[in-house]
Amino acid sequence: MxxxxxxxxxxxxTYPAYTNILSLVLGEAVDKLEIYEKLKISYSHAINYYNISSNQEEEIKRLKKTLSPKDxxxxxxxxxxxxxxxxxxxxxxxxxxxxxxxxxxxxxxxxxxxxxxxxxxxxxxxxxxxxxxxxxxxxxxxxxxxxxxxxxxxxxxxxxxxxxxxxxxxxxxxxxxxxxxxxxxxxxxx
CATH class of the missing domain: 3.40.50.1000 (HAD superfamily/HAD-like)
Structure with a gap:
């Protein structure tokens, strides 16, 4: 096969690690379960849904680089x-x-x-x-x-x-x- x-x-x-990153950028007011669900549709869907700015997207990219394989x-x-x-x-x-x-x-x-x-x-x-x-x-x-x-x-x-x-x-x-x-x-x- x-x-x-x-x-x-x-x-x-990998979604829990990405959810935590978006939560850090968006703040605690945004529910982590909701972030997770939006990411499961697609990363671009979550970015659009939360109307993430270019500065926020740069911060997300920076934080993603801090992840290690053990995450x-x-x-x-x-x-x-x-x-x-x-x-x-x-x-x-x-x-x-x-x-x-x-x-x-x-x-x-x-x-x-x-x-x-x-x-x-x-x-x-x-x-x-x-x-x-x-x-x-x-x-x-x-x-x-x-x-x-x-x-x-x-x-x-x-x-x-x-x-x-x-x-x-x-x-x-x-x-x-x-x-x-x-x-x-x-x-x-x-």
């Missing part, structure tokens, strides 16, 4: 799926250096044969060009993401989709926890 993974909120629980915890059970897959690839809007630093910190760089990051110049999700690129090279069987926009390009290409810790009509499969993966009706081709 060849799996295309989203990064933030799918492989690694980005992997989800429980995901490593077993990475080991099971024939190939794992990543499609993310993060910068390659940041992704590689986190993967290397946890010793997970060995699990991935390829990735597309914001540095590669592909349009942002839900545009399907990056997915076409990875699917052509690696024959993707399943796409796992935590937001609908992670799954829409896969649906366009006829690739099976799995939504992690959320619900949407686009997903063929849903997982609340990765321990459920091997007990679902996902066809586990090897």
């Amino acid at each position: 060849n799996i295309l993974w989203d990064f933030d909120g799918t492989l690694f629980d 980005m915890k992997p989800f429980d059970g995901v490593e077993e799926i990475l080991k099971f897959a024939n190939k794992n690839v990543i499609m993310t809007h993060k910068h390659r250096d940041g992704v590689l630093a986190i993967l290397k910190y946890y010793g997970w760089d060995k699990y991935f044969v390829d990735m597309v990051t914001i540095d590669d110049g592909f349009p942002r999700k839900p545009n399907s060009l990056a997915y076409i690129h990875l699917h052509t090279k690696h024959g993707i069987d399943l796409v796992i993401g935590d937001r609908e926009l992670d799954l829409l390009p896969a649906k366009e290409l006829g690739i099976a989709t799995c939504m992690f810790q959320s619900q949407c009509d686009v997903a063929d499969y849903h997982l609340q926890d990765y321990s459920e993966f091997f007990n679902t009706d996902i066809p586990l081709v090897k």
Whole structure:
């Protein structure tokens, strides 16, 4: 099985760290749960929703640089799926250096044969060009993401989709926890 993974909120629980950063910039009057929910839609959605100024955005960027890989915890059970897959690839809007630093910190760089990051110049999700690129090279069987926009390009290409810790009509499969993966009706081709 060849799996295309989203990064933030799918492989690694990065949203709590990003929520804390936005909370620092926006102030305590803004509810952290609300910030988290807006970030889950997308980073740009949260920036627009809170009408974040260019100065605030610079502060967010500065604070993000202070995060270390240990602030980005992997989800429980995901490593077993990475080991099971024939190939794992990543499609993310993060910068390659940041992704590689986190993967290397946890010793997970060995699990991935390829990735597309914001540095590669592909349009942002839900545009399907990056997915076409990875699917052509690696024959993707399943796409796992935590937001609908992670799954829409896969649906366009006829690739099976799995939504992690959320619900949407686009997903063929849903997982609340990765321990459920091997007990679902996902066809586990090897």
